[in-house]
Amino acid sequence: MTQPRDDTRDDAPATASKRGDAAVEALSGTIAEAQGSHILGRAVTINKPADELFAFFRDFANLPSFMENVVSIDVLDDTRSHWVVKGPIGRVEWTARVTEEQPGRLIAWTSEEGAQIPNSGRVEFKPVEGRGTVVTATILYDPPGGIVGKVIAKMFQREPGIQARRDLRRFKQLMETGEVATPAMNPKQFEEMGL
Amino acid sequence: MKALAWHGKHDVRIDNVPDPEIVNPRDCIIKVTSTAICGSDLHLYDGYIPTMKAGDVLGHEFMGEVVEVGANSTLKKGQRVVVPFTIACGSCYHCGKHQYSACPNGLPADNQDIAQELYGHEMSALFGYSHMTGGYAGGQAEYVRVPFSDVGPIVIPDGVDDDKVLFLSDILPTGWQAAEYAEIEPGDTVAVWGCGPVGLFSVQSAFLMGAARVIAIDHFPHRLELAKKFGAETINFEESSVYDALMEMTGGIGPDAVIDAVGLEAHGLFVDNVVDQIKASTFLGTDRPHSIRQAIIACRKGGRVSMPAVYGGFVDKFPLGAFMEKGLTLKTGQTHVQHYMPALLNAIMEDKIDTTFLISHRMPLEEAPKGYKMFHDQQNEVTKIVLKTGMQSAA
Numbered sequence: 001m002t003q004p005r006d007d008t009r010d011d012a013p014a015t016a017s018k019r020g021d022a023a024v025e026a027l028s029g030t031i032a033e034a035q036g037s038h039i040l041g042r043a044v045t046i047n048k049p050a051d052e053l054f055a056f057f058r059d060f061a062n063l064p065s066f067m068e069n070v071v072s073i074d075v076l077d078d079t080r081s082h083w084v085v086k087g088p089i090g091r092v093e094w095t096a097r098v099t100e101e102q103p104g105r106l107i108a109w110t111s112e113e114g115a116q117i118p119n120s121g122r123v124e125f126k127p128v129e130g131r132g133t134v135v136t137a138t139i140l141y142d143p144p145g146g147i148v149g150k151v152i153a154k155m156f157q158r159e160p161g162i163q164a165r166r167d168l169r170r171f172k173q174l175m176e177t178g179e180v181a182t183p184a185m186n187p188k189q190f191e192e193m194g195l
Numbered sequence: 196m197k198a199l200a201w202h203g204k205h206d207v208r209i210d211n212v213p214d215p216e217i218v219n220p221r222d223c224i225i226k227v228t229s230t231a232i233c234g235s236d237l238h239l240y241d242g243y244i245p246t247m248k249a250g251d252v253l254g255h256e257f258m259g260e261v262v263e264v265g266a267n268s269t270l271k272k273g274q275r276v277v278v279p280f281t282i283a284c285g286s287c288y289h290c291g292k293h294q295y296s297a298c299p300n301g302l303p304a305d306n307q308d309i310a311q312e313l314y315g316h317e318m319s320a321l322f323g324y325s326h327m328t329g330g331y332a333g334g335q336a337e338y339v340r341v342p343f344s345d346v347g348p349i350v351i352p353d354g355v356d357d358d359k360v361l362f363l364s365d366i367l368p369t370g371w372q373a374a375e376y377a378e379i380e381p382g383d384t385v386a387v388w389g390c391g392p393v394g395l396f397s398v399q400s401a402f403l404m405g406a407a408r409v410i411a412i413d414h415f416p417h418r419l420e421l422a423k424k425f426g427a428e429t430i431n432f433e434e435s436s437v438y439d440a441l442m443e444m445t446g447g448i449g450p451d452a453v454i455d456a457v458g459l460e461a462h463g464l465f466v467d468n469v470v471d472q473i474k475a476s477t478f479l480g481t482d483r484p485h486s487i488r489q490a491i492i493a494c495r496k497g498g499r500v501s502m503p504a505v506y507g508g509f510v511d512k513f514p515l516g517a518f519m520e521k522g523l524t525l526k527t528g529q530t531h532v533q534h535y536m537p538a539l540l541n542a543i544m545e546d547k548i549d550t551t552f553l554i555s556h557r558m559p560l561e562e563a564p565k566g567y568k569m570f571h572d573q574q575n576e577v578t579k580i581v582l583k584t585g586m587q588s589a590a
Contacts, residue, residue: 047287132288165308166305173284176287
């Protein structure tokens with residue numbers, strides 16, 4: 001049975017769909033060279049101009065300053081970067097390639113052949129009058145170890161959905177305040193606690 | 196340094212802990228001179244607040260001298276400051292609207308999950324009040340690391356006593372905001388449930404905002420006496436029926452505005468997974484929802500309800516029918532301390548507001564554990580305990 005879609009769908013984002021496969025299907029078409037069987041979407045409003053946020057984000061070397069599980073990102077050339085990330089069962093690595101870029105508006109990527117966690121996604125920056133910019137991240141990924149891996153990851157709080165939510169909060173903090181909030185009593189403790 | 200640390204229910208101790216250092220560029224470190232024990236600290240003391248860890252340093256009402264500044268702090272060493280209990284960044288959308296207690300930027304990302312699950316959104320971070328509100332070490336200590344020191348702390352002019360300005364950190368703005376939320380019009384009668392520090396500051400604030408009459412409700416004679424000092428009429432709910440008394444005192448109309456300050460000066464966030472525990476401890480089950488119910492039933496038609504008292508979970512038998520049928524308005528929320536501090540400092544300097552009347556006891560920081568026990572056991576006599584660093588023990 002096919003679901004009628006275009007004429008009956010509501011206006012809610014596909015990532016809020018109660019049917020996970022519907023979201024993957026709907027969004028695969030919007031991501032160039034899409035890959036990944038699971039999807040997550042998060043939006044956060046940041047009180048800064050889109051250009052400023054885009055510029056910071058586009059310099060991938062900046063990302064570990066607010067992405068907790070990212071160990072390192074080596075920028076290989078203008079579109080390719082190598083990622084080392086803490087996973088639930090050890091480190092995972094992949095090389096990502098930018099597939100689409102609209103300065104100040106959008107950046108999309110896909111992982112290259114051989115990625116331990118094949119993934120693709122896009123981050124959009126939309127200016128909102130009086131409130132700054134809505135930053136929306138949409139990520140497709142294959143969880144390591146399939147559904148079991150996803151459960152394990154959740155147990156260890158490295159579930160990509162939780163991580164994306166926290167990473168976006170830290171991105172907001174860093175952009176709006178120049179800092180990432182921490183209760184640490186000294187720099188050494190801050191280091192130990194992580195972001 | 197010495198600091199008052201939580202170790203479990205009715206177990207607080209003076210511990211030796213490492214001095215705090217600058218971590219982020221907008222931080223400062225202050226050397227605490229005065230710090231108060233808040234009624235909401237008693238909820239920690241009584242073990243009602245989840246996400247506490249042994250060794251957590253308590254205290255969210257404090258002031259002191261700036262001894263160190265980060266690269267982006269605008270404070271100078273040697274300045275005396277009072278620190279707001281809510282940690283707010285000053286640059287987000289909410290801070291722009293002066294809704295400082297809604298600022299999400301002081302709360303570490305990992306700590307935001309609980310509130311987001313429970314309330315739909317994260318709240319601001321607080322000093323010394325569990326890990327759900329950020330896990331920041333509090334002010335009942337010799338030194339404190341203060342984030343966002345360029346926008347939070349207010350500088351106190353030389354020559355003004357600590358005791359006059361300390362309550363700018365929390366309870367004075369909380370009482371003032373409660374009165375402001377009551378949208379008092381000249382000639383109004385305002386009823387205030389609870390004569391703890393917040394209720395007593397609400398009484399003073401209501402008169403300053405033009406209330407003709409303020410009726411204060413409590414059962415501790417000493418606290419009612421203090422309310423009377425500021426011109427309030429009083430009802431002791433152990434001796435009189437509150438509803439009957441209010442109706443008669445207002446010619447059957449009811450108070451124009453009602454303020455529920457029975458939660459004392461509480462800011463605790465009680466999560467629903469501990470509601471059962473709290474109910475079992477007869478905490479939510481008794482006076483607190485009772486006071487808001489009573490306030491709504493007594494309020495005049497078309498009147499205003501202001502609720503500085505804290506409710507964290509779910510309340511049974513909320514009189515939604517009366518609320519709707521009478522066309523009431525309710526305003527509530529954690530205090531936007533930073534918004535009120537400058538004007539209230541002026542009011543103190545011009546002697547329009549009396550703050551020192553509240554202090555019943557002063558003692559050295561080292562005696563804080565004794566202070567907690569006294570405050571817990573003797574609510575009639577002990578209205579406010581201020582802890583001082585470097586003070587000689589009286590004993």
